[in-house]
Amino acid sequence: MELEKFNLPGVEDKRPLVIAGPCSAETEDQVMATAKELAKNGTKVFRAGIWKPRTKPGGFEGNGVKALPWMQQVKKETGMLTATEVATAKHVEEALKYGVDVLWIGARTTADPFAVQEIADTLKGTDVPVLIKNPVNPDLELWIGALQRLNNAGIKRLGAIHRGFSTYDKKLYRNLPQWHIPIELHRRIPELPIICDPSHIAGRRDLIASLCQQAMDLQFQGLIIESHNDPDNAWSDASQQVTPEVLSLILNNLVIRDTNQSTESLTELRRQIDEIDMSLLETLSKRMRICREIGTYKKEHDMTVLQTNRYDEILNKRAQQGEELSMDGEFMKVVFEAIHSESVRQQMKIMEGK
Ligand code: PEP
Numbered sequence: 214m215e216l217e218k219f220n221l222p223g224v225e226d227k228r229p230l231v232i233a234g235p236c237s238a239e240t241e242d243q244v245m246a247t248a249k250e251l252a253k254n255g256t257k258v259f260r261a262g263i264w265k266p267r268t269k270p271g272g273f274e275g276n277g278v279k280a281l282p283w284m285q286q287v288k289k290e291t292g293m294l295t296a297t298e299v300a301t302a303k304h305v306e307e308a309l310k311y312g313v314d315v316l317w318i319g320a321r322t323t324a325d326p327f328a329v330q331e332i333a334d335t336l337k338g339t340d341v342p343v344l345i346k347n348p349v350n351p352d353l354e355l356w357i358g359a360l361q362r363l364n365n366a367g368i369k370r371l372g373a374i375h376r377g378f379s380t381y382d383k384k385l386y387r388n389l390p391q392w393h394i395p396i397e398l399h400r401r402i403p404e405l406p407i408i409c410d411p412s413h414i415a416g417r418r419d420l421i422a423s424l425c426q427q428a429m430d431l432q433f434q435g436l437i438i439e440s441h442n443d444p445d446n447a448w449s450d451a452s453q454q455v456t457p458e459v460l461s462l463i464l465n466n467l468v469i470r471d472t473n474q475s476t477e478s479l480t481e482l483r484r485q486i487d488e489i490d491m492s493l494l495e496t497l498s499k500r501m502r503i504c505r506e507i508g509t510y511k512k513e514h515d516m517t518v519l520q521t522n523r524y525d526e527i528l529n530k531r532a533q534q535g536e537e538l539s540m541d542g543e544f545m546k547v548v549f550e551a552i553h554s555e556s557v558r559q560q561m562k563i564m565e566g567k
């Protein structure tokens with residue numbers, strides 16, 4: 214890929230590059246109030262969604278063109294650069310007409326090569342910096358394909374945004390980080406800056422700080438964080454937005470480590486442990502979901518919750534399998550007794566019709 218450094222005028226070239234602002238541009242007052250606070254705290258690039266891809270109709274789908282003059286106003290009054298999401302040729306044309314400085318392609322759009330190609334064709338001949346979010350599905354090739362489409366259209370200031378990947382199962386995060394995917398992207402295209410979007414990964418504001426730190430420890434180039442002057446009353450993604458004040462706290466508490474740090478360092482190993490623990494939790498939650506399905510089946514067929522033979526079989530087999538993987542059989546039994554007791558508790562709730 215033929216890339217140039219992701220330089221933005223007036224923005225210092227250092228980690229992390231921070232892009233912050235509300236999920237959506239709701240009203241002129243909300244945009245200006247949020248932007249002024251962010252600028253006061255040192256933000257240099259302001260984000261706001263003008264066109265919002267919502268999962269279901271009826272949600273707030275953005276103000277569209279009407280909100281673009283507000284972005285111009287932000288630029289004029291605060292000096293910040295502005296960034297917004299584009300999903301169609303029309304969005305690109307309108308955004309450029311109003312001088313939006315940085316464009317990004319959203320996760321749903323990246324998953325659609327027709328849409329990405331349409332955007333790429335419209336951008337031909339410009340040199341706007343573009344950030345491409347990972348597709349909603351964990352498909353690295355599709356992500357790289359989108360980057361290539363833009364690069365083939367002559368866009369050289371390109372970056373990637375890691376915003377996590379959707380899953381069906383209920384989980385801690387709104388979108389699973391699956392850190393190995395952006396890490397592999399970095400291995401494949403080392404000169405491509407990768408920015409983390411902890412807001413859309415977390416879906417909850419209390420998880421944002423630790424995700425920012427993880428992204429920094431993984432040597433991400435920047436962060437794009439949703440920040441709103443009144444997050445609880447936001448028209449979209451209310452639970453994951455933080456006030457500009459909280460954003461400042463989060464950023465000030467970040468520890469930015471030397472990127473030359475050895476990968477064998479304790480930090481890296483601990484990060485791997487955190488990631489493995491998260492996937493253990495997710496696997497456990499998936500197992501519980503299936504147990505609840507079995508519970509429903511047992512209820513419909515008048516079977517008892519506890520099926521002793523099956524329980525014995527699981528305990529013995531897992532002890533043996535664990536030993537084959539260099540773990541103590543007794544330890545495996547303790548683990549599976551605990552898991553089984555939680556499954557029984559969840560099935561009992563189904564039996565009782567709760
Ligand atoms: C957003 O940034 O507000 C957004 C819609 O994100 P994503 O495309 O990651 O869902």
Ligand code: MN
Binds near residue numbers: 450
């Ligand atoms: Mn959002």
